[in-house]
Every structure is written in C-alpha cells, then in structure tokens.
Amino acid sequence: MYRGLVEELARKNDSRILLAVIDGLGDISIEELGGRTPLEAARTPEMDRLAAGGALGVHISVARGITPGSGPAHLGLFGYDPVKYQVGRGVLAALGVGFNLKHGDLAVRINFCTLDDEGVITDRRAGRITTEKCVELVGMLADIKIDGVETFVIPVKQHRACVVFRGNDLSDDILDTDPGLVGHRPVPVDGSEKSHRVVREFQRKAEEILKDLHPANFLLMRGFALHKEFPSFEERFALDAASVALYPMYRGVAGLVGMNVFKCDPEDLSGEVKAVKKALRNGHDFVFLHHKPADSAGEDGNVSAKIRAIEEFDRALPSFLEPGFDVVCITGDHSTPCPMKLHSWHSVPVLIHGGPQRWGYSSAFSERQAIKGALGSFMSTDIMPLLLASAGKLAKFGA
Amino acid sequence: MYRGLVEELARKNDSRILLAVIDGLGDISIEELGGRTPLEAARTPEMDRLAAGGALGVHISVARGITPGSGPAHLGLFGYDPVKYQVGRGVLAALGVGFNLKHGDLAVRINFCTLDDEGVITDRRAGRITTEKCVELVGMLADIKIDGVETFVIPVKQHRACVVFRGNDLSDDILDTDPGLVGHRPVPVDGSEKSHRVVREFQRKAEEILKDLHPANFLLMRGFALHKEFPSFEERFALDAASVALYPMYRGVAGLVGMNVFKCDPEDLSGEVKAVKKALRNGHDFVFLHHKPADSAGEDGNVSAKIRAIEEFDRALPSFLEPGFDVVCITGDHSTPCPMKLHSWHSVPVLIHGGPQRWGYSSAFSERQAIKGALGSFMSTDIMPLLLASAGKLAKFGA
Numbered sequence: 001m002y003r004g005l006v007e008e009l010a011r012k013n014d015s016r017i018l019l020a021v022i023d024g025l026g027d028i029s030i031e032e033l034g035g036r037t038p039l040e041a042a043r044t045p046e047m048d049r050l051a052a053g054g055a056l057g058v059h060i061s062v063a064r065g066i067t068p069g070s071g072p073a074h075l076g077l078f079g080y081d082p083v084k085y086q087v088g089r090g091v092l093a094a095l096g097v098g099f100n101l102k103h104g105d106l107a108v109r110i111n112f113c114t115l116d117d118e119g120v121i122t123d124r125r126a127g128r129i130t131t132e133k134c135v136e137l138v139g140m141l142a143d144i145k146i147d148g149v150e151t152f153v154i155p156v157k158q159h160r161a162c163v164v165f166r167g168n169d170l171s172d173d174i175l176d177t178d179p180g181l182v183g184h185r186p187v188p189v190d191g192s193e194k195s196h197r198v199v200r201e202f203q204r205k206a207e208e209i210l211k212d213l214h215p216a217n218f219l220l221m222r223g224f225a226l227h228k229e230f231p232s233f234e235e236r237f238a239l240d241a242a243s244v245a246l247y248p249m250y251r252g253v254a255g256l257v258g259m260n261v262f263k264c265d266p267e268d269l270s271g272e273v274k275a276v277k278k279a280l281r282n283g284h285d286f287v288f289l290h291h292k293p294a295d296s297a298g299e300d301g302n303v304s305a306k307i308r309a310i311e312e313f314d315r316a317l318p319s320f321l322e323p324g325f326d327v328v329c330i331t332g333d334h335s336t337p338c339p340m341k342l343h344s345w346h347s348v349p350v351l352i353h354g355g356p357q358r359w360g361y362s363s364a365f366s367e368r369q370a371i372k373g374a375l376g377s378f379m380s381t382d383i384m385p386l387l388l389a390s391a392g393k394l395a396k397f398g399a
Numbered sequence: 400m401y402r403g404l405v406e407e408l409a410r411k412n413d414s415r416i417l418l419a420v421i422d423g424l425g426d427i428s429i430e431e432l433g434g435r436t437p438l439e440a441a442r443t444p445e446m447d448r449l450a451a452g453g454a455l456g457v458h459i460s461v462a463r464g465i466t467p468g469s470g471p472a473h474l475g476l477f478g479y480d481p482v483k484y485q486v487g488r489g490v491l492a493a494l495g496v497g498f499n500l501k502h503g504d505l506a507v508r509i510n511f512c513t514l515d516d517e518g519v520i521t522d523r524r525a526g527r528i529t530t531e532k533c534v535e536l537v538g539m540l541a542d543i544k545i546d547g548v549e550t551f552v553i554p555v556k557q558h559r560a561c562v563v564f565r566g567n568d569l570s571d572d573i574l575d576t577d578p579g580l581v582g583h584r585p586v587p588v589d590g591s592e593k594s595h596r597v598v599r600e601f602q603r604k605a606e607e608i609l610k611d612l613h614p615a616n617f618l619l620m621r622g623f624a625l626h627k628e629f630p631s632f633e634e635r636f637a638l639d640a641a642s643v644a645l646y647p648m649y650r651g652v653a654g655l656v657g658m659n660v661f662k663c664d665p666e667d668l669s670g671e672v673k674a675v676k677k678a679l680r681n682g683h684d685f686v687f688l689h690h691k692p693a694d695s696a697g698e699d700g701n702v703s704a705k706i707r708a709i710e711e712f713d714r715a716l717p718s719f720l721e722p723g724f725d726v727v728c729i730t731g732d733h734s735t736p737c738p739m740k741l742h743s744w745h746s747v748p749v750l751i752h753g754g755p756q757r758w759g760y761s762s763a764f765s766e767r768q769a770i771k772g773a774l775g776s777f778m779s780t781d782i783m784p785l786l787l788a789s790a791g792k793l794a795k796f797g798a
Contacts, residue, residue, distance in 0.1 A: 028755045035759035062796055064777050065784025066404065069797035082797065083404060092798045223798075340755050343795055345788045347775065367757060367773075377775040 005397065006079070006385050010238040015326040015355075015391035017239070017286045018276075019383075021077060022313055023070075023250075024295025025332025026348040026367060030303060030339060038294075038306040038338065039349065040366040044314040047330060047351065047365040054328075054353030056362045057375025059383060061334050067345045073333035074253045076380030078288070079237065080230060087256070088172060088225020093162040095252025097154055103229040106170040106195060110153075110161040111178060112137060112216035121182050125159040126216035134161060137216055144205045149198050159216070163202065170226060171195045177203070178220035186220055199224075232258030233286070237388060242279035244272050245290035254288055269312065273319045280323045289320065298336030306338055327354040327391040329383065330365070347377060355390030404796065405478070405784050409637040414725040414754075414790035416638070416685045417675075418782075420476060421712055422469075422649075423694025424731025425747040425766060429702055429738060437693075437705040437737065438748065439765040443713040446729060446750065446764040453727075453752030455761045456774025458782060460733050466744045472732035473652045475779030477687070478636065479629060486655070487571060487624020492561040494651025496553055502628040505569040505594060509552075509560040510577060511536060511615035520581050524558040525615035533560060536615055543604045548597050558615070562601065569625060570594045576602070577619035585619055598623075631657030632685070636787060641678035643671050644689035653687055668711065672718045679722045688719060697735030705737055726753040726790045728782065729764070746776060754789030 027037035061068040061076050062083065071092050072082030087095075090107035101107060112134065114123040129137075138155040141163075145151070149167035156162060171193055177186045189200045199221070210217050233241040235258075243254030243261050246268070251261045262279055264271030272289060279287050291313045297305035321328065328351075335346040349370035358374035371377065375386070388394045426436035460467040460475050461482065470491050471481030486494075489506035500506060511533065513522040528536075537554040540562075544550070548566035555561060570592055576585045588599045598620070609616050632640040634657075642653030642660050645667070650660045661678055663670030671688065678686050692708035720727065727750075734745040748769035757773035770776065774785070787793045 029758045037757070058775065063404065063784065064781035065786075065788040065793060066408070067788065067793065067795045069795055072797035086797065089798045337755055344755065345785075345793070346755075346757065368760065371757075371760075371773060371775060372771060 006388065006394065007236050009395045009397060010236070010388060011393055011395055012238050012285075013392055015285065015393060016280065016324065017327045017387050017391050018289060018320065018325040018329065019077065019287070019387065020289045020291065020320065020328070020330045021074070022291045022294050022310065022330065022332050024298040024334060024336025024343070025310070026335025026337070026344070026346050027298065027306070028335070028337040028339060028344075028346060032303065037367050038303055039310055040368060042307045042310040042314070044310060044365060046314045046317040048363065050328065050330070050353040051351050051362045051365040051369065053359050054351055055357040055359060055375045056365065056370040056373025057350045058347035058367070058370045058373075058377045059331065059350050059380045060347055060377065061380045065345050067343050068334050069343065070249060070333060071253055073380070074250065077331070077333055077383055078233070078253075078257050079381050079384030080257065081381055085230060087253075089223025090162060090172075090225035091227050092249070092252070093156060093223070094154065094164055095256065096249040097156055097162070098248045098251065099152065099154055099164060101164065101227040102166060103227060104166070104168070104170060105227040106165040106172060106224065107227060108163055108221045108224045110163055111220045111222070112159045112161070113218050113220050114215040115218045119185050121179070121184055121186065121220070123215060124178065124182060124220060128158050129216050131155070131157050133216070134158060137161075137210070137213070140209050141206055144202060146198055146201050146205075148194065151202065163221075165195075165198055165202070167194075167198070169194050170198070172224040172226040174199060174224040176222040176224070178222040186218070230257050234258060237384060238393065239286040240284050241286040241288065242282070242284040243288045243290070244275040244279065245288070246272065247290070247292055250290045259288060260284065269316045273316065276320055277323050294332070295336045298338050299341055301338050301341040303338045325354065327352065327387055329387055331383065347371070350375065350383065352386060352390055355392065357390070405787065405793065406635050408794045408796060409635070409787060410792055410794055411637045412791055414684065414792060415679065415723065416786050416790050417688060417719065417724040417727045418476065418686070418786065419688040419690065419719065419727070419729045420473070421690045421693050421709065421729065421731050423697040423733060423735025423742070424709070425734025425736070425743075425745050426697065426705070427734070427736040427738060427743070427745060431702060436766050437702060438709055439767060441706045441709040441713070443709060443764060445713045445716040447762065449727065449729070449752040450750050450761045450764040450768065452758050453750055454756040454758060454774045455764065455769040455772025456749045457746035457766075457769045457772075457776045458730065458749050458779045459746055459776065460744075460779045464744050466742050467733050468742065469648060469732060470652055472779070473649065476730070476732055476782055477632070477652075477656050478780050478783030479656065480780055484629060486652075488622025489561060489571075489624035490626045491648070491651070492555060492622070493553065493563055494655065495648040496555055496561070497647040497650065498551065498553055498563060500563065500626040501565065502626060503565070503567070503569060504626040505564040505571060505623065506626060507562055507620045507623045509562055510619045510621070511558045511560070512617050512619050513614040514617045518584050520578070520583060520585065520619070522614060523577065523581060523619060527557050528615050530554070530556050532615070533557060536609070536612070539608050540605055543601060545597055545600050545604075547593065550601065562620075564594075564597050564601070566593075566597070568593050569597070571623040571625040573598060573623040575621040575623070577621040585617070629656050633657060636783060637792065638685040639683050640685040640687065641681070641683040642687045642689070643674040643678065644687070645671065646689070646691055649689045658687060659683065668715045672715065675719055676722050693731070694735045697737050698740055700737045700740040702737045724753065726751065726786055728786055730782070746770070749774065749782065751785060751789060754791070756789065
C-alpha cells in the first residue's frame, strides 16, 4: 500500500462499517475433523449467508511465514503497517491493563523476583506470588518519587507488573535488567541519559522497599518502550471509530489509534451487543468488535471449544447487525491452529458483505472457500481500504 | 518481505528442510497434450501423494511478467531479493565453472574473436573454435602478469572464457569492449582508475600473445562484475545449508550464499541421493537439491523429454526423502515452457509438505491445482520464510 494514498482519498459519508474480529479465527486441517478446520466444522448459518451474498478472501498479517503477536496483528487490521508501527512490550503491557499512556511515556514490564544474599537471581518470578500480593507490593512502590518524571506503578497479574515514567526527553534505549536466567545478577543499567538515571533511581528505591520481603525482594525490568502516538483513525480514514472489546489488551490497541473505547456491561456478548448499539447511537461510523474465545480455545488446543466459540459468535451476529451496518467485515487477527496451540503464520479468512461486491462465489465462510474467494489474498493492511471503498468512502485516484 | 524481519526471528531447532528445485518446472498449456502442461501430463504418484497431504501454491520469481535468468531465480528461492542482490554476468560465468571467487574480485566474460588487419571485428566468436582450442589459448594467457592484481584466466566452452582480477580497490564501472556487432572495432577501455589500467594492460598483453593466431587473434570482454559477498544462509536464517547439484552454475549460486557444496559421485540422480544422505549425516539442517533435465528439455522444446525428466525425479523422490526431512518443498526456479524454448515469467508451482499445513485441497502436483492451492500465490522470496515457519524455526513477531 502506498503511503498517504488512502489518507488523501478518504472522505466522509453516512455509511457505517463493522469490523468484527474473531481472535485466532484461522486454523489448519485437523485429523479428528476429517481434515476440516474448526470454522469449516462449525454450524455458522449467519456467516454462511453473508458469505454467499458477499465476497471472501484471505489476509496475510505481517508477511508470509511470519507469526504475529496480537498487537501487530490488530494494527495490521486497522491499516497500520505493523513493522513500521512497532509497539514495544512495555507499552503493550501498560495498554493491556488499560493505563492511559501519553506520547513520550516510557513503559516497561516488571517481574518481582528473588535474589540471594549475594545479589544473584534465584527465582525470576518470586515463586509466582499471588495477584493480591502483587497489588500489595505495587502499593508500596507507588510512593516512589523521582526527580524530573512522574512515576506510575501498575499491577498486572501474579509476579507481573509494569511501570510508566512520564516526563520530557525519555528514551527506550535501555537493556533489559532481566538476564533471562537464574544464577546471574540483574543486568546493571548503564548510560548517562535521563532515562538511565531515572531507571537506576527507581530500581534503587524499589530495592530499599523490597529488600527484606521474601520471596519478592527485588524486581527485574524488561521491554523498555517509549509510547509514540499514532496518526489517528480519524486523520487517516476520516472515520469516527468505536471499539467494543472485553479484553483490555484490545481496547488498548484500539485506543492507540484513537478509537473511542466502549465498555461492555455485562462483560459478555450481550454487553458487546449493547455497546455496539450505543456506539451507533452516538454517531460512530466504524465499529471494531472483538471476540476473544476462539483464540483462547486455539491456544488450549481445544477443538470443540473453538467450534463452540465460533458458533456462539454466529448466533450473536444478527443482534450485532440489527442496528444496521452498510458494510460488514468478519475476519480474524491471525490464525491460532488448535494442533499448534499457538498463533501461526497461516492466512486468515476474510468476509466482506455489503457495498458493490462480486457475490455468489461461496456457499460458506471457511478457509477453503476464502482462499478461492472473489477477493483473493492480500495483506492485512489492505482490509481498511477495501472496507472504505465498499462503503463509498474513497474517492477516485487521478482523473 | 521486510528487511531483517526473518533474520531477527530465525532460530535453530532439530528440524530438517529439503528444498528440491526441478529446473524450469513450470510450463504453459500445450496443444498436443490437450492443453495440459508436462507436469500435468507426467505420471508423478510420489509428488501427488505429497500434494494431497501438503499445501500447494505458486511463486512469482522477480515480479509479474519478468523472466528471470537462473541466477536471480535461484537467489529468489534462497530468500535473496534478486533485484537487490544482482550478480553480474562475469561473476556468474566464473561461478558457473566452479571458480572460487573472493569478495572484491573483478570477473568478466571473454569471447575469443577475429579482427581484420584494420582492427575491425569480422567474427565475434572466432568461428566458434573448439573447447580444446579454447583451453589451449587460455593456457597461453595464463602467464600474463599485471602489477597490483592476481590474474586468473579460465576456459568455459568453445570461444567462451572468463578472467578474474584479484586485488584491492577494483571497480566494475567498465563498459563492455564487445560492441555486440561485427564491422566495428572493439570499444576502448577509457578511464584512469586502477581497474581501467588493469583491463587495458590485460588486453594489450593478450593481443601480443594472440595477434598471429587465426581465427582467434583477439578477445572481447563483456559483463564486468565485482564479486560482493552475500550475507550467508547461516547469518540470515540460522541454517547450516548444503547444496546438491550436478551443474557448476547452481553449485556456484549455492556457494554464493554460503551453502556447503556437496559433489555427486556418480554425476547423476544416484550420486545426488548419496550426497543428500551424506549432507544429513554431516549435520546439515537444510538441503538444496537441483534437478536440471526439465529445463534443458524445455529449452529444446521437447515435450516428451520434459515429461520424462519430471517422472525421473518423481521416481527418485522416495530415495531423497528416505533419510528423513521434516519439511519438504518441491518447486522450480522459473518456468521454461516447451512451446517457447525459453525461460518465462509464468508463475511456478510450489508444494510444501510437512509441518502444520492446510492439506486436502489438492489431488496432484500441477500448475492448475497449485494456483488454487492453500498457499495462494506469493513471491519466490516468501518461500524461505514459509519453510522456516513450517519447520518451527521462526519466533513470533511482537507481543
């Protein structure tokens, strides 16, 4: 995709677009399903109907053979080149717990750990302390004051937390203090820049607070990442976008591109349906809807759970569509094949319904039909231009 | 493919990959075969079995519509952008005869030619002298000594030879001395750089030696090319690669990317089978296997010979696979359609078997099924990432 081309051609109209992401949707041939995938085995009359009246294709997330994490995979779907717009681990961790990062913030992941009397790491996870313990320790660290920055320490889960430093002139050119192995000392923070001084001081003050507490008597830092604000969805695509997702991580990535994040009450599909309706009532013309359980089932290698997760989404689909979208796209962020129990590089089925399409090529939404669909195969970053075009939101290029 | 992405993610494991290249594999619809291609007409039960249990696709070598030479086509298969990594004619000629080029060598092709008394070219190929004569003439030129460089003159075939200059500060910014037409004088070597001086001196001394010999009383030079070492397969893909090929040209290109070149004894398929086994015994985790006769048959326009060449490879396949590969890829470097008697730009069928795949889409290895295969169509440089991913040798990108 040529830089700036879509931005130049994007224009507003009244059409409304739904981008529904079934996380980890794609899969591979599974023996116990006679070579079918969970999507092929699932009963999905609603998606099949849209497939028959719409157009299918497959997307490649980052590049052929490359397995994306959730961050890059979603950025690709949102039309942001995931290699150009890399989001560091520290930033993802902070976004993942819903922390409102600002441009220039330095974020980093923390693991509470155990050091012996010699200062050597004996447990990189401090015996996987409970989340309650983590919250307690973070509370103790919250009082740390460092000259020239605001410091925010945020609990995550078990031994995991993160810290955000907010101030001018911070850089993320800092090596992990976590050596990745027990039996070593933490890697010292060298360097004379402001960030180095800030991180050293934070570490020293944290050590003072933690040193007599066992097993979590120190902390390791990894994934220093400076938060850079992205050009927003509104700037790039002239869309007033809303996100409806149950998991903080996906709300975080949506927030990163300037989507208006809607909370769901209750935190389930019915809450998501309500949030989608509210987003349209509030005048949003683009809704990103995220459905997580298919990915979780894939990561667990649970074929029947993945089928159920897909069927559950299919049953909810009419409610999601009820308020009226002009263009609907259903896809995944990446494949999470059950036999692999991991994200993978395999292409991801895409369904686009609404707007002028070549329809009648497909009878169901499946990997097998998608690869032969009317849309062909394309990069994930091509999806946004295809949706804008289908919704009549892209002007002609050239005379 | 993004520069450096695969390199950053590549990691070692115990999986073993075979990349088998049937040279010139792809073809076009042939009237006498009822519109089928040689691959479609050939009896290939072994490849068909792998196709049914694996995934098919097609690759584009350099770009749509571009017909690659053997050098660029193989570099693409090896994951090196063939436009970025251009290998000059002189270098290919030297590699083709197995000359061990070093970084910074200046290589150039030689044609022995005939000049008249006025110094005008009357025959650019000196009446296509025999290879024996060529060897004799090269022997006479071998004594040429030039200040500041080592000089190697190497016979090729008939009127063709090449010369390599080895020394510091050489450049390949030199015009061909071969004007490409009879009735003209050789193009003089202008310029004041070291390379210009070296080439002029070589030409003058060669003229001294050849001037009274008819018909080869002079030589023309074309394709000045500086040899640049490439980042190796090991550096880029963390693979310890071996090449098994009967023709020096392909050994040369494999050597260029740092593959360990195995000789075959005898010089036929049975020798190649032995070499593949030896490569695995020696601990290599990647084998490039080259099968030439399909291309030669295509260049001859010999449909039945091309079918036989493909069937011959198929019969040998179980022996090649016997030592045990985790991921097997069978493809061509380019198409060599019999009706064209030339390399062509048509996409090339690719078969990948092993590792997590979408299988069951295909019943045979053919152009027709490959274009509708589970892998879709992609650039030749995408093959290496796909193979690494299939073998579990690529880490995830981003969190």
